[in-house]
Amino acid sequence: MCVDGKILSNVVSSQLAHGEYGGVIPELASRLHQQQIVRVVQKALSEAGMTAEQLDAIGFTRGPGLLGALIVGTCFAKSFALGLGIPLIDVNHMHAHVLANFLSENPPEFPFLCLTVSGGHTQIVRVKNYLEMEIIGQSIDDAAGEAFDKAAKLMGLPYPGGPEIDKLAQSGDPQAFSFPIPQIGTYEFSFSGIKTSLLYMLKKELKNDPEFIQKRKQDIAASYQNCIVHILLQKLQTAAEAYDVKHLAIAGGVSANSELRKRFTELCLAKGWTAHIPSFEYCTDNAAMIAIAAYYKMQAEQYADQKITPFARMK
Numbered sequence: 001m002c003v004d005g006k007i008l009s010n011v012v013s014s015q016l017a018h019g020e021y022g023g024v025i026p027e028l029a030s031r032l033h034q035q036q037i038v039r040v041v042q043k044a045l046s047e048a049g050m051t052a053e054q055l056d057a058i059g060f061t062r063g064p065g066l067l068g069a070l071i072v073g074t075c076f077a078k079s080f081a082l083g084l085g086i087p088l089i090d091v092n093h094m095h096a097h098v099l100a101n102f103l104s105e106n107p108p109e110f111p112f113l114c115l116t117v118s119g120g121h122t123q124i125v126r127v128k129n130y131l132e133m134e135i136i137g138q139s140i141d142d143a144a145g146e147a148f149d150k151a152a153k154l155m156g157l158p159y160p161g162g163p164e165i166d167k168l169a170q171s172g173d174p175q176a177f178s179f180p181i182p183q184i185g186t187y188e189f190s191f192s193g194i195k196t197s198l199l200y201m202l203k204k205e206l207k208n209d210p211e212f213i214q215k216r217k218q219d220i221a222a223s224y225q226n227c228i229v230h231i232l233l234q235k236l237q238t239a240a241e242a243y244d245v246k247h248l249a250i251a252g253g254v255s256a257n258s259e260l261r262k263r264f265t266e267l268c269l270a271k272g273w274t275a276h277i278p279s280f281e282y283c284t285d286n287a288a289m290i291a292i293a294a295y296y297k298m299q300a301e302q303y304a305d306q307k308i309t310p311f312a313r314m315k
């Protein structure tokens with residue numbers, strides 16, 4: 001819930017059930033959304049100390065994401081707005097990640113570049129204003145978060161794997177193993193080769209020593225993470241130099257990664273760029289970023305109509 005761009009409540013119902021299956025099961029996600037949505041909205045209102053009648057507009061995520069879950073949110077938002085007689089505002093999930101940077105005390109100045117890294121996307125975005133963003137480069141295969149999650153799965157770690165790898169890496173040697181750096185377009189990313197290289201390395205080492213993962217998990221995590229962070233920041237640096245921006249930001253679930261946060265800050269310091277990193281709770285998917293994105297669209301009077309439908313892929 002947000003008033004004048006200030007967040008009053010940010011209720012996130014994490015779907016722990018997916019952990020049991022080692023990944024998100026789309027049908028289960030839709031059912032859990034269906035079960036939780038009324039309770040979550042009621043909690044958001046009560047934590048903000050507001051009633052539904054005091055709301056001016058309803059913002060919701062239209063996509064990209066899992067279609068079943070998005071349909072639940074879209075239907076609820078439409079009904080809620082219709083029932084209250086207030087406007088409906090659709091929000092692009094990836095734009096909202098970028099705009100999470102405006103929930104801080106010192107927001108970025110336009111134009112700036114944002115490295116948006118989540119479970120489904122890896123993008124370098126040129127942000128012109130609150131509403132206009134241009135993707136200047138993205139992943140041609142797996143997203144950075146997906147690369148973390150798949151590596152964690154290969155190592156037998158719980159889902160989601162990103163935070164697990166982050167934790168293990170803190171006591172590992174980032175130079176212990178090396179992974180191939182893909183040779184592709186200047187602003188393009190590719191992470192599937194790194195994951196495959198980890199798979200082959202693990203297979204080979206496990207033949208010699210079945211305890212290999214157990215013994216070296218910290219070093220594997222640190223080396224793998226080091227490779228991903230290196231690629232992300234190297235591309236971002238090239239883009240920042242080419243586009244001559246003074247402010248840089250990171251966003252999305254992977255921006256919660258401690259090594260990425262640290263090295264991004266160091267890079268910006270060395271180059272004289274101002275670094276922007278959302279606070280931890282606004283990196284992974286959250287309601288506050290959708291609220292702030294809807295707030296900016298409301299100021300521009302960009303409303304959705306009742307015919308609107310969600311989309312699974314970025315448009």
Ligand code: KG4
Nearest residue numbers: 118119120145160162253254256257284285
């Ligand atoms: O933005 P997000 O919450 O959901 C999507 O839009 O996909 O991002 C989730 C992704 C997952 O792949 C998760 O493993 C990754 O963000 N993630 C991390 C960390 N925390 C979450 N990856 C690396 N290090 C972390 N600390």
Ligand code: ZN
Nearest residue numbers: 118253284285
């Ligand atoms: Zn997300």
